[in-house]
Amino acid sequence: MKNKSLAVQIWLVFTGFMVALALLVVLLVPLTVRPFLTQEIYTRIEDAQNLLWIHDMENIPPGARQKLENIRVVKHVFLLGDRVVIVSPADLPLSFLQEVKREAFEQESDSQRYVGNIAGEKIFYVIRKGEVDGQDVYLFSYVWEEYENRIIQSLFQQLIGVLGFVLVISFPFSFWLAKYLSRPLIKIEKHVKRIADMDWSEPLLLDRKDEIGKLAQSVERMRKKLIQQDEAQRSFLQHVSHELKTPVMVIRSYIQAVQDGIYPKGDLHGTMNVIEGEAERLEKQIKNLLYLTKLDYLSDQEQVFQPVDMAELVHEVVNRLRFQRVKLEWKMQLIPVVVQGNREQLQVALENILDNQIRYASKQIIISAQKEKKQEQTYITLRIWNDGEKISQDALEAIFHPFYKGKKGQFGLGLAIVRRIADLHQAKVWARNEEGGVAFYLQICSA
Numbered sequence: 001m002k003n004k005s006l007a008v009q010i011w012l013v014f015t016g017f018m019v020a021l022a023l024l025v026v027l028l029v030p031l032t033v034r035p036f037l038t039q040e041i042y043t044r045i046e047d048a049q050n051l052l053w054i055h056d057m058e059n060i061p062p063g064a065r066q067k068l069e070n071i072r073v074v075k076h077v078f079l080l081g082d083r084v085v086i087v088s089p090a091d092l093p094l095s096f097l098q099e100v101k102r103e104a105f106e107q108e109s110d111s112q113r114y115v116g117n118i119a120g121e122k123i124f125y126v127i128r129k130g131e132v133d134g135q136d137v138y139l140f141s142y143v144w145e146e147y148e149n150r151i152i153q154s155l156f157q158q159l160i161g162v163l164g165f166v167l168v169i170s171f172p173f174s175f176w177l178a179k180y181l182s183r184p185l186i187k188i189e190k191h192v193k194r195i196a197d198m199d200w201s202e203p204l205l206l207d208r209k210d211e212i213g214k215l216a217q218s219v220e221r222m223r224k225k226l227i228q229q230d231e232a233q234r235s236f237l238q239h240v241s242h243e244l245k246t247p248v249m250v251i252r253s254y255i256q257a258v259q260d261g262i263y264p265k266g267d268l269h270g271t272m273n274v275i276e277g278e279a280e281r282l283e284k285q286i287k288n289l290l291y292l293t294k295l296d297y298l299s300d301q302e303q304v305f306q307p308v309d310m311a312e313l314v315h316e317v318v319n320r321l322r323f324q325r326v327k328l329e330w331k332m333q334l335i336p337v338v339v340q341g342n343r344e345q346l347q348v349a350l351e352n353i354l355d356n357q358i359r360y361a362s363k364q365i366i367i368s369a370q371k372e373k374k375q376e377q378t379y380i381t382l383r384i385w386n387d388g389e390k391i392s393q394d395a396l397e398a399i400f401h402p403f404y405k406g407k408k409g410q411f412g413l414g415l416a417i418v419r420r421i422a423d424l425h426q427a428k429v430w431a432r433n434e435e436g437g438v439a440f441y442l443q444i445c446s447a
Contacts (some may be wrong), residue, residue: 015170019167041124044074045124049139077140110128126140188216192219195222200227203223204219251282255275258272291348295417306341306343309337311337329363329365339380340445340446348421353440357386364387368383378445382441382443384440384441386437387436427445
């Protein structure tokens with residue numbers, strides 16, 4: 001059945017359920033109704049006895065006579081000592097009447113219910129004991145099982161008719177229900193197929209709040225994410241091609257000029273310095289691109305972290321980079337703290353942040369750290385401040401995007417790498433304009 005359409009599957013399941021329910025009802029109703037009918041038969045016998053006991057046959061009031069007519073299936077026999085007085089037309093063998101007389105004489109209660117068997121057919125009867133003119137009187141009233149069977153058969157036939165009518169009516173309804181439920185799923189399936197063919201221009205709109213609506217919302221979010229990813233990929237390729245093409249073009253043009261005996265920078269030494277600078281720039285770009293690709297790969301892998309002394313790591317990175325601008329003043333306000341992470345990645349993140357700080361700082365860089373507790377977890381927040389020019393509000397978030405360029409920047413992969421490393425460590429990184437300069441923050445969970 002799984003190879004059939006969803007509408008057919010729903011219709012078959014619904015129809016099968018209705019048929020199974022009908023069969024179950026047909027099988028169980030006789031079993032459950034019979035005990036109830038048996039009790040009703042005894043109640044009817046006793047009601048008929050009450051009418052006969054209270055009134056004689058000739059003086060039954062009109063209302064009581066009508067009620068007696070309603071229970072005319074009950075037959076009666078009076079036992080007066082050794083006499084047997086048949087009130088209703090009886091169809092009982094003498095041997096059975098003798099057995100009833102014996103049970104009546106042995107009966108201790110005023111009224112008692114019995115069940116008997118005559119020639120394989122069941123009979124329900126009640127014997128009621130009383131006294132008339134000082135003489136014991138017994139009223140024996142009975143109903144054949146055939147009456148109960150006729151009621152069950154009539155009920156069964158009516159039930160079959162009702163169930164048949166319900167099944168006939170339910171077939172078109174179940175087919176409509178199957179179409180109604182499968183229609184939005186078919187629409188989603190067609191939309192997903194278009195997305196698979198990279199046609200994601202048209203949005204998926206379903207005005208539903210149920211599980212199907214939630215599925216459509218998830219597909220729509222996926223479509224938007226794919227559009228964003230496609231745009232980011234196109235932008236990435238454009239930036240990569242531009243950033244790599246520029247130094248290559250400069251290197252080739254300078255080499256061609258040297259081969260022609262021309263020195264764009266006045267002499268061979270100055271020209272070669274330009275070529276070396278562009279080659280170094282090209283190498284740095286390729287290195288960052290490869291590292292960014294590596295981080296993207298690691299994001300899908302399970303990370304294995306080790307304890308890292310952040311204060312020691314900061315001192316190590318600062319000591320290697322501070323000579324880029326020897327006139328800068330450095331202030332360190334660090335505390336001993338150990339975090340769980342990848343030392344090499346954290347080192348790269350710090351190098352990229354500090355490289356940015358060194359480029360934009362005017363005279364001073366301050367590095368500080370503090371601990372704070374959030375939801376029973378301790379975090380270390382590293383603050384790196386410089387007294388350079390403030391960043392525009394639009395750029396505060398954009399600087400962490402790939403290929404964002406600042407006023408003095410070459411290209412924006414450095415801080416993008418910092419953001420990816422922070423994500424791998426479930427850490428946060430952000431920038432903020434503060435009094436006298438700009439501060440970068442790196443918040444990471446301590447060990």
